[in-house]
Amino acid sequence: MSTVAEIISKIPLLQELETEQAEQAARLFSVKRFAAGEVIHKEGTRRDQLVLIQSGSVEILQLREGNQPLITYGPDDVLGEGVLLGDADYFTTAIAKTTVDSLVADGEKLREMLDSDDALKIRVYGQVIDDLLVRMTRLAPRGTRASLELLPGNTRMEKDLLGDKEVPADAYFGIQTARAMDNFQISGIPISLYPDFIASFALVKIAAAKANRDCGVISNDVCEGIEAAAHEIIQGKWLEQFSVDVIQGGAGTSTNMNVNEVIANRALELMGHEKGDYEYCRPNDDVNASQSTNDVYPTALKLTMLTSNQRLLAELKRLVAAFRAKGQEFEDVLKMGRTHLQDAVPMTLGQEFEAFALTIEGEIAGLETGARMLLHINMGGTAVGTGLNAPSGYSDKVVEYLRKETGFPFELALNLVEATSDTQGFVTYSAHLRSLAIKLIKVCNDLRLMASGPRSGFSEINLPERQPGSSIMPGKVNPVIPEVINQVCFKIMGNDLAVSMAAQAAQLQLNVMEPVIAASVLESIRMMMNGSSTLRNNCIQDITANHEKCRHYVDHxxxxxxxxxxxxxxxxxxxxxxxxxxxxxxxxxxxxxxxxxxxxxxxxxxxxxxxxxxxxx
Known part of the structure; x- marks a missing residue:
C-alpha cells in the first residue's frame, strides 16, 4: 500500500517537493471520507483545505449559475489548490457525487511550510497556476459567461475617446476591454487561458501602485485597494473577466487595459463603491499611473517567462533523471552503434541513454542563460523610454518592489529608450527552446528506430504500449509518445520563427508585435513542459531492453x-x-x-x- 508521501509524489501539484519536504507535507494530511451528496467546499467561504481525491467522484458547480455542474473530478485529482496561494474565498462549490475517500491537509499549515523556502514557493505557485490553467481549459467549452451578457437592464454605460458603450453590469472589465473583445476575434484563445500571464500583470500593478504611493501619485487607500484586487487575481479569481484574444493589435494595450479595468472595478468594490464609479479608483490615472503598455506588457511577459522557465527546468531535470536512470539500468546491455544507419562499432545501450540525458542537460544550461536576459526591464520608461509622466525616483522604486514581490533579481535597463523597442531577450529565449526542440526530435527519432519492428525492425528496446495503433491492422501498436513529442517540437520551431519575424518588425521606438511574441513563447513553454512530462511518464520510465536482440546484432x-x-x-x-x-x-x-x-x-x-x-x- 502506498504511503502518503508516495501518493503526494505522484500529484503534479506537489512534485516540486524534495523527498524530505514530501515527508514533512505528508504529516499534514489525514484520511477523510465524504458521503455522497456531502459538500466538500462551498463558494463564498474561505479556502481552508487541500483535498487529494483517492476514490470516488466530485462534482464542481457554481450556485450562482443555477447549480449547473461544470466538471467532474475523480481519483488523483486535486481540489482547493488555490489554498496554497492564500485564504481567499472559493469561487466554486464541490459536492461528493459518490462516496469519496481522500487525503485532506490544512491550507494554512501547508502555506507555512512553503513560506520557509522561497524558491520552492515560487515553483509550487507556478504549478498551481498551471493547474488553474488546465481547469480553465477543461471548462472553456462550457464557458460560464452568463453574468457578462448584454441583457436589457443588465448593463452600465461607460465612455471613452470614441464615445459611449454599454458594458455588462456585473463585469469587472470596462469599455476598452469590451471594444477589444469586439475587435479581436482572431485565435479563439482568450488571455484567461494564460493565468500566469495575468498574475504577472497583477504583480507588476502591485509594484507600480506601491511606487506611486511612495512618490505621492496615488493615495494609500487607492494603493491598498489596487493591491487587494490584484492579489485576488493572483490567487486565480476573476479569470472569466479576461476575455481579450491573446493575438491583438495595439502592442498589448487591450491586455493592459483589461487588467487595469478589472483591478479598478474590483478595488472599487473592496473600497465600498460600485463598479464603474471611477471617481474613487480609475483604470488609467490610478491603476496605470506612471505606466504605459510599452513598459508594463514586456515586463509582465518577462516575469511570466521567468516563472514558467523555473517549472520547465524542473520538468526537464526530471526527464534527464529518467534517461540517466535507464542509462544505469542498461549499462551492461551490449549493442551495435550505427553511423549512416549502417553498423559501426559496439557500444552499450546504457551509453546511448546517458547520451540522451546529457544532450538535454546541455539545453537546460542554455535556457538558464536565456532566462537571465529577461531580468532587464524598462519600467518607468513609459511610452518611448523617456519616462514622460513618471515621477522622479519611480523607476528605481517600482523595480525594487517587483524584486520583493517576485523574488527575481530584476534590474532597470541601462537605456530605457533602447529597451522599450528591444525584444532580443524574447528572441534569445525562444531560440534556446528551438534548440531544445531540435535535440528532442533527434532523441525521439532514435527511440522510434530502436523500437521499430517488433519483428522486422531494430527491436532493440520496447516502448510501453499506450494504445492500439491502427483502425485496420489488428495487433499493431505504434510509438505514439515519441510521435507526439516530435509534433510538439515542430510547433515550437514554428513558434520560434513567428517570434523572429515579430522581433524584426519593430519600427522606431516600439515593437507593436509583442502580443504574437507572447502567444508564441508562452505556448512553446507550456507545450515543452507538458511534452517533457508526457515523454517521461508515458514512455521513458517504462522502456525495457531486448538484451538478446542487441547481443545478436553485435555477434553477427x-x-x-x-x-x-x-x-x-x-x-x-x-x-x-x-x-x-x-x-x-x-x-x-x-x-x-x-x-x-x-x-x-x-x-x-x-x-x-x-x-x-x-x-x-
Whole structure:
C-alpha cells in the first residue's frame, strides 16, 4: 500500500517537493471520507483545505449559475489548490457525487511550510497556476459567461475617446476591454487561458501602485485597494473577466487595459463603491499611473517567462533523471552503434541513454542563460523610454518592489529608450527552446528506430504500449509518445520563427508585435513542459531492453572489424570485412582460417565489452 508521501509524489501539484519536504507535507494530511451528496467546499467561504481525491467522484458547480455542474473530478485529482496561494474565498462549490475517500491537509499549515523556502514557493505557485490553467481549459467549452451578457437592464454605460458603450453590469472589465473583445476575434484563445500571464500583470500593478504611493501619485487607500484586487487575481479569481484574444493589435494595450479595468472595478468594490464609479479608483490615472503598455506588457511577459522557465527546468531535470536512470539500468546491455544507419562499432545501450540525458542537460544550461536576459526591464520608461509622466525616483522604486514581490533579481535597463523597442531577450529565449526542440526530435527519432519492428525492425528496446495503433491492422501498436513529442517540437520551431519575424518588425521606438511574441513563447513553454512530462511518464520510465536482440546484432555484425585495424592495418581489415559480407562467414571464422591471429589475440581484441569501453569504464 502506498504511503502518503508516495501518493503526494505522484500529484503534479506537489512534485516540486524534495523527498524530505514530501515527508514533512505528508504529516499534514489525514484520511477523510465524504458521503455522497456531502459538500466538500462551498463558494463564498474561505479556502481552508487541500483535498487529494483517492476514490470516488466530485462534482464542481457554481450556485450562482443555477447549480449547473461544470466538471467532474475523480481519483488523483486535486481540489482547493488555490489554498496554497492564500485564504481567499472559493469561487466554486464541490459536492461528493459518490462516496469519496481522500487525503485532506490544512491550507494554512501547508502555506507555512512553503513560506520557509522561497524558491520552492515560487515553483509550487507556478504549478498551481498551471493547474488553474488546465481547469480553465477543461471548462472553456462550457464557458460560464452568463453574468457578462448584454441583457436589457443588465448593463452600465461607460465612455471613452470614441464615445459611449454599454458594458455588462456585473463585469469587472470596462469599455476598452469590451471594444477589444469586439475587435479581436482572431485565435479563439482568450488571455484567461494564460493565468500566469495575468498574475504577472497583477504583480507588476502591485509594484507600480506601491511606487506611486511612495512618490505621492496615488493615495494609500487607492494603493491598498489596487493591491487587494490584484492579489485576488493572483490567487486565480476573476479569470472569466479576461476575455481579450491573446493575438491583438495595439502592442498589448487591450491586455493592459483589461487588467487595469478589472483591478479598478474590483478595488472599487473592496473600497465600498460600485463598479464603474471611477471617481474613487480609475483604470488609467490610478491603476496605470506612471505606466504605459510599452513598459508594463514586456515586463509582465518577462516575469511570466521567468516563472514558467523555473517549472520547465524542473520538468526537464526530471526527464534527464529518467534517461540517466535507464542509462544505469542498461549499462551492461551490449549493442551495435550505427553511423549512416549502417553498423559501426559496439557500444552499450546504457551509453546511448546517458547520451540522451546529457544532450538535454546541455539545453537546460542554455535556457538558464536565456532566462537571465529577461531580468532587464524598462519600467518607468513609459511610452518611448523617456519616462514622460513618471515621477522622479519611480523607476528605481517600482523595480525594487517587483524584486520583493517576485523574488527575481530584476534590474532597470541601462537605456530605457533602447529597451522599450528591444525584444532580443524574447528572441534569445525562444531560440534556446528551438534548440531544445531540435535535440528532442533527434532523441525521439532514435527511440522510434530502436523500437521499430517488433519483428522486422531494430527491436532493440520496447516502448510501453499506450494504445492500439491502427483502425485496420489488428495487433499493431505504434510509438505514439515519441510521435507526439516530435509534433510538439515542430510547433515550437514554428513558434520560434513567428517570434523572429515579430522581433524584426519593430519600427522606431516600439515593437507593436509583442502580443504574437507572447502567444508564441508562452505556448512553446507550456507545450515543452507538458511534452517533457508526457515523454517521461508515458514512455521513458517504462522502456525495457531486448538484451538478446542487441547481443545478436553485435555477434553477427562485421562492425567489430574496426578493432582489427591497429593490429592488421586498414586495408587487410577492409578485405576481411568484404569477404565476410560476401561469403556470409563470421569474422572470427575467417581469421582462424587464415591464421591471422592467435586465440588469445582474438579473445583480447574482439571482446565486445572491450570495444565498448576501450579506455576502461
Amino acid at each position: 555484425s562485421v562492425g567489430v572489424v574496426t578493432a582489427l585495424v591497429p593490429v592488421l592495418g586498414y586495408k587487410p581489415s577492409t578485405a576481411l570485412a568484404a569477404e565476410a559480407l560476401k561469403t556470409g562467414k563470421g569474422l572470427v571464422e575467417l581469421i582462424r582460417e587464415k591464421g591471422l591471429l592467435t586465440e588469445a589475440q582474438i579473445e583480447e581484441i574482439l571482446e565486445p565489452e572491450r570495444m565498448a569501453w576501450p579506455l576502461g569504464r
